[in-house]
Amino acid sequence: MQIALDLARKALGRTTPNPPVGAVIVRDGQVVGRGFHPKAGEPHAEVFALRDAADQARGADAYVTLEPCSHHGRTPPCCEALIAAGVSRVFVGLIDPNPQVSGQGVERLRAAGVEVEVGVLETQCRRLIAPFIKHMISGRPLFILKSALTLDGRTATRTGHSQWITSARSREHVHRLRDQVDAIMVGSGTALRDNPRLTTRLTPPGHDPIRIVVDSRLQLPETSHLINHQSASPTWVVTVAQADPAKIKALQVHAGVEVMTVAATSAGQVDLPALADMLGQRDIQSVLVEGGSVLNQSLFSAGLIDRVMVYMAPKLLGGNDGFGLFTGQGVDHLDDALQLRDFRVTCLGDDVLLEGEVCSC
Numbered sequence: 001m002q003i004a005l006d007l008a009r010k011a012l013g014r015t016t017p018n019p020p021v022g023a024v025i026v027r028d029g030q031v032v033g034r035g036f037h038p039k040a041g042e043p044h045a046e047v048f049a050l051r052d053a054a055d056q057a058r059g060a061d062a063y064v065t066l067e068p069c070s071h072h073g074r075t076p077p078c079c080e081a082l083i084a085a086g087v088s089r090v091f092v093g094l095i096d097p098n099p100q101v102s103g104q105g106v107e108r109l110r111a112a113g114v115e116v117e118v119g120v121l122e123t124q125c126r127r128l129i130a131p132f133i134k135h136m137i138s139g140r141p142l143f144i145l146k147s148a149l150t151l152d153g154r155t156a157t158r159t160g161h162s163q164w165i166t167s168a169r170s171r172e173h174v175h176r177l178r179d180q181v182d183a184i185m186v187g188s189g190t191a192l193r194d195n196p197r198l199t200t201r202l203t204p205p206g207h208d209p210i211r212i213v214v215d216s217r218l219q220l221p222e223t224s225h226l227i228n229h230q231s232a233s234p235t236w237v238v239t240v241a242q243a244d245p246a247k248i249k250a251l252q253v254h255a256g257v258e259v260m261t262v263a264a265t266s267a268g269q270v271d272l273p274a275l276a277d278m279l280g281q282r283d284i285q286s287v288l289v290e291g292g293s294v295l296n297q298s299l300f301s302a303g304l305i306d307r308v309m310v311y312m313a314p315k316l317l318g319g320n321d322g323f324g325l326f327t328g329q330g331v332d333h334l335d336d337a338l339q340l341r342d343f344r345v346t347c348l349g350d351d352v353l354l355e356g357e358v359c360s361c
């Protein structure tokens with residue numbers, strides 16, 4: 001299953017609206033077939049693994065990170081392909097949350113005499129497709145709050161200096177993350193202050209996520225890299241319905257820029273739950289949030305943070321006047337703290353990546 005997970009990860013960020021899935025065929029303790037789902041519309045992981053295994057699939061075991069499908073979607077059902085190939089046992093990571101499948105794949109396999117075990121490396125398999133699950137269940141994307149922090153919990157010095165808190169290795173890790181998500185989002189403050197490109201810079205090149213700027217007052221200048229910088233992916237500027245039509249028009253003339261309006265809160269800010277619904281309707285399943293503290297706080301207050309990824313560097317700024325992950329007032333009581341589950345710690349050279357899940361998906 002670990003091999004199947006690694007195979008599935010090859011297509012992370014490329015399969016939406018489908019989940020990334022990996023499959024391995026094992027015979028007499030030897031891997032004889034490997035496959036992963038490369039993108040929606042293409043065959044599923046099992047089909048590639050069965051093709052790879054050819055005749056050796058008969059009587060073999062299959063390991064699939066997600067329940068084999070039972071429905072006719074863009075492609076025919078994988079459970080039938082496994083049955084036809086004569087596979088004897090199927091080990092499944094987790095049941096497909098898609099109501100068109102949801103247990104029926106396993107049922108169909110068992111009915112055909114195939115032994116099935118569900119829940120193999122379930123936590124890892126679930127985490128891998130958390131964006132798909134979140135979107136399937138709620139119609140909204142999974143929001144990943146990402147930040148670089150000093151050991152004393154700051155995102156920038158008191159003067160706003162923030163380049164760079166973490167090492168080159170951590171920053172490359174962030175580019176891998178950008179490569180694996182559907183969209184990347186910042187608030188207008190960060191867009192103005194840092195003038196980021198929000199593209200994926202990797203060798204070999206990765207894919208650029210859709211760039212989203214939350215900009216209630218349409219402050220983003222036309223000179224911003226997000227408006228002018230060439231990317232294969234568009235920039236979506238999200239504002240409120242009351243925004244100045246002349247400003248909207250001025251931004252929209254730029255190639256690859258789309259201005260979208262959503263409902264406003266009573267304070268005249270973009271209503272983030274409404275934005276989450278709109279992004280879900282556009283099949284965005286994962287959004288990497290790269291600040292700043294105002295947007296982070298609004299997502300926190302709206303209960304929209306699903307996953308947290310903090311890159312912590314062994315640096316201390318001192319004082320109590322540096323910038324934090326959030327701005328404004330936090331919770332009063334520890335019982336109200338946002339509790340992360342499935343917490344992971346990864347060393348990246350001298351930095352540490354701390355990750356955890358909020359979403360119960």
Ligand code: AOF
Binds near residue numbers: 018021037044074076
């Ligand atoms: C699998 N193996 O590799 C994947 C599965 O339109 P289709 O035919 O591509 O079906 C998409 C659905 O199939 C998707 O919503 C999810 O439920 C399942 N994805 N299933 O057996 C795979 N990617």
Ligand code: ZN
Binds near residue numbers: 046068070
């Ligand atoms: Zn399938």
